[in-house]
Amino acid sequence: xxxxxxxxxxxxxxxxxxxxxxxxxxxxxxxxxxxxxxxxxxxxxxxxxxxxxxxxxxxxxxxxxxxxxxxxxxxxxxxxxxxxxxxxxxxxxxxxxxxxxxxxxxxxxxxxxxxxxxxxxxxxxxxxxxxxxxxxxxxxxxxxxxxxxxxxxxxxxxxxxxxxxxxxxxxxxxxxxxxxxxxxxxxxxxxxxxxxxxxxxxxxxxxxxxxxxxxxxxxxxxxxxxxxxxxxxxxxxxxxxxxxxxxxxxxxxxxxxxxxxxxxxxxxxxxxxxxxxxxxxxxxxxxxxxxxxxxxxxxxxxxxxxxxxxxxxxxxx
Numbered sequence: 001x002x003x004x005x006x007x008x009x010x011x012x013x014x015x016x017x018x019x020x021x022x023x024x025x026x027x028x029x030x031x032x033x034x035x036x037x038x039x040x041x042x043x044x045x046x047x048x049x050x051x052x053x054x055x056x057x058x059x060x061x062x063x064x065x066x067x068x069x070x071x072x073x074x075x076x077x078x079x080x081x082x083x084x085x086x087x088x089x090x091x092x093x094x095x096x097x098x099x100x101x102x103x104x105x106x107x108x109x110x111x112x113x114x115x116x117x118x119x120x121x122x123x124x125x126x127x128x129x130x131x132x133x134x135x136x137x138x139x140x141x142x143x144x145x146x147x148x149x150x151x152x153x154x155x156x157x158x159x160x161x162x163x164x165x166x167x168x169x170x171x172x173x174x175x176x177x178x179x180x181x182x183x184x185x186x187x188x189x190x191x192x193x194x195x196x197x198x199x200x201x202x203x204x205x206x207x208x209x210x211x212x213x214x215x216x217x218x219x220x221x222x223x224x225x226x227x228x229x230x231x232x233x234x235x236x237x238x239x240x241x242x243x244x245x246x247x248x249x250x251x252x253x254x255x256x257x258x259x260x261x262x263x264x265x266x267x268x269x270x271x272x273x274x275x276x277x278x279x280x281x282x283x284x285x286x287x288x289x290x291x292x293x294x295x296x297x298x299x300x301x302x303x304x305x306x307x308x309x310x311x312x313x314x315x316x317x
Contacts, residue, residue, distance in 0.1 A: 011094050012094050012095055014091070014094075015091050015092055015093075015094035015095045016095050016099075016103065018088060018091050018092055019070060019071055019074050019092050019095060019100060020067040020068075020070045020071060021067075021070045022067075024066075024070075025063050025066065025067060027294060027297060028062070028063055028066055028158070029059055029060075029063050030297060030298075031159075031297040031300075032059045032062060032158065032159065032162055033049070033050065033059065034297060034298075034300040034301065035159055035162065035300060036049050036055060036162050036166075037049050037050075038300050038301065038303040038304055039184065039185055039188060039300065039303070040159075040162055040163055040166050040185065041166050042181075042303075042304070054118050054165070055162065055165065057114050057115075057117055057118050058115075058118060058122060058161055058162060058165055059162070060114065061111045061114045061115055061122075061126055061161075062158035062161060064107045064108075064110060064111050064114075065107075065108070065111050065126060065129055065130060065133070065158070066158065067107060068103075068104050068107040068108050068111070068130070068133070069130075069133040069137070069154070071100050071101075071103060071104040071107070072104055072133065072134055072137045072138075073133075073137045073141075074092060074100065075097060075100050075101065075104070075137075076137045076138060076141070077137075077141075078092075078093070078097070079213075079214055080207070080210040080211065080213070080214045080216070081210065082210075083209055083210035083213055083214075084206075084207040084209065084210035084211075108130050111126050111130065112126065112127065115127075118165075119168075121164065121168065122161070122165070125161055125164065126161075129154075129157060129158075129161075132150075132154060132157075133154055136150050136151065136154060141216070142215070142216045142217055142218075143217055144217050144218055144219045144221075144222045144223070145219060147200075147218070148197055148200040148201050148204070148219070149197065151196070151197075151200045152193050152196035152197040152199075152200055153193070155196045156189055156192055156193050156196065159189065160189075163185060180250065183250065184246070184250045184252070187242045187245045187246050187250070188242075188246065190241075190242045191239060191242035191243060191246070191259075192293070192296070194235055194236075194238060194239045194242070195239065195289060195292060195293055195296075196293070197235060198232055198235050198236055198289060199286060199289040199290065199293070201219065201228060201231065201232050201235070202232065202282055202285050202286045202289060203286060204218040204219060204220050204221075204228065205220050205225065205228055205229075205276075205282045206279055206282035206283055206286055208220055208221065208225075208279075209279075219231065225277075229273055229274065232273060233270055233273065233274075236266050236269060236270055236273075237270075239262070239263075239266060240263065243259045243262065243263060246259060247259055247260075252302075252303055253302055253303040253304055253305070254302040254303070254305060255299055255300065255302040255303050257299075257302065258295065258296060258299035258302060262292055262296075265288065265292060266292075269285060269288055269289070272284070272285060272288075273285060
């Protein structure tokens with residue numbers, strides 16, 4: 001039998017895991033490695049990518065930065081979450097605000113040391129990234145539209161750390177040879193950015209009660225639910241552009257099946273959005289978008305699925 005003290009420690013560990021959204025971190029790490037293997041450095045052996053210690057440091061630093069970002073976001077949103085997510089909020093409150101801040105600063109200090117190990121550029125990148133996350137949580141999050149845009153941008157930004165890592169290794173005169181590859185990367189990023197932005201705006205509709213009580217100036221509060229739905233609809237229709245570019249202009253292997261499926265799901269999403277009016281309905285739409293984003297991570301493998309069925313990319317130069 002566990003003692004009362006041990007049970008309390010376990011509860012606090014679970015609480016901290018909830019605060020940093022530990023269930024999201026493995027997905028973020030997997031997304032970065034799959035992006036490196038299939039999109040950012042397709043000319044390299046997958047095994048070389050996996051065994052690249054500097055890349056591991058960057059991916060791990062990104063994961064810790066995102067975890068610290070969740071902490072500072074939770075710190076500033078504690079009152080709002082009591083209304084919007086009462087069950088999760090009660091679990092999160094098992095860890096004191098003081099402890100959350102201590103973990104936040106510790107994680108950021110570790111990230112700074114890890115980034116310095118790689119290069120001064122990595123240190124500068126993560127220093128700016130940490131500041132932007134804090135600035136967003138403290139100031140920008142309560143502002144209409146700019147808060148949504150910055151949240152989506154911060155979610156995509158870690159992938160650019162890996163992009164810069166690989167492209168810093170290429171001589172300047174050879175960069176032009178990688179123009180098509182860069183175009184594919186930025187088009188993928190545009191599609192992901194739009195999905196994340198739509199998700200953030202759905203969250204504003206879902207969290208309307210808590211945002212209103214805590215003086216958040218989100219689009220539904222300032223301009224109304226109808227305007228918010230119209231903007232979301234426009235952004236959803238806008239996803240057709242990067243999908244068309246990736247399928248018709250560039251080669252994304254079998255991943256085109258994912259993009260075709262996304263278009264079908266997003267049509268259903270648009271129809272459901274017009275009917276949605278309750279927190280539960282918006283939560284379902286939020287989870288649908290989350291599913292598309294997570295599915296997109298695993299579907300990166302479809303760009304070159306030979307890694308799965310005979311490991312050729314792992315073994316051969």
